[in-house]
């Protein structure tokens with residue numbers, strides 16, 4: 001049965017140490033800490049029940065001294081998953097952060113190429129630091145997805161396979177590849193850039209019509225391919241994704257221009273259930289990737305949460 005999984009995203013006030021060319025985050029003026037946290041607390045109780053998943057992003061959320069307090073506020077409501085999206089900076093200071101899942105942006109298996117893409121100057125971990133952080137998180141039952149934006153660093157499918165092997169070797173339990181929105185073919189599903197990958201695909205799986213995710217099990221690793229859909233709500237004309245802005249407003253877009261409408265949220269399920277996305281049948285929506293298969297297949301040592309955790313495929317991450 002298809003299950004939809006709209007996403008609530010929080011843009012943590014603050015900055016970022018990186019300068020990715022594909023980034024669409026804007027530094028916004030924030031409320032004072034106390035007012036911001038109060039408005040966040042009010043916002044999570046206004047959300048319709050269908051919003052079962054929250055993603056914390058930025059800028060770079062680990063640069064904010066508010067991060068742990070924000071997670072504490074979020075724990076005031078029940079979620080299927082609280083997800084942190086980070087570029088890995090200072091992650092070792094947040095191993096005890098009370099989240100269920102972490103998406104780490106890592107754009108190449110080579111440290112040098114990865115650093116070039118981030119253009120950060122400091123803070124982005126090398127592969128040894130990353131492995132150490134992920135091992136520590138796995139021991140705390142927090143599983144990790146590695147995210148890469150496809151910005152020309154993978155000329156063919158062999159690089160994709162090598163990236164997947166790299167992700168496995170450092171303890172990640174899933175991988176997401178997202179098309180680069182600077183690329184002209186933004187609406188093209190990302191997996192179509194690598195047709196030769198099909199020879200490595202042993203099981204095809206889940207899709208999401210709103211955020212355009214298509215998932216597969218490749219070499220035993222759950223892999224999600226995302227089109228470069230910056231604003232899923234605009235594509236579906238429904239409030240599929242709600243974003244809590246640094247100014248305390250809830251909007252349906254990253255730019256913060258469109259306020260949300262409870263009516264549209266309520267009409268979402270019927271709209272999305274009535275059609276498939278680009279002809280791909282919705283065998284499983286993004287809330288149901290084959291996580292159990294992944295656990296037995298890739299042999300990564302991790303905690304019990306991974307099998308029951310909801311999707312890592314659908315959360316729309318900001319820029320990273």
Ligand code: SF4
Nearest residue numbers: 016018020023319320
């Ligand atoms: S994509 Fe993420 S890490 Fe890169 S500059 Fe933007 S917010 Fe920072």
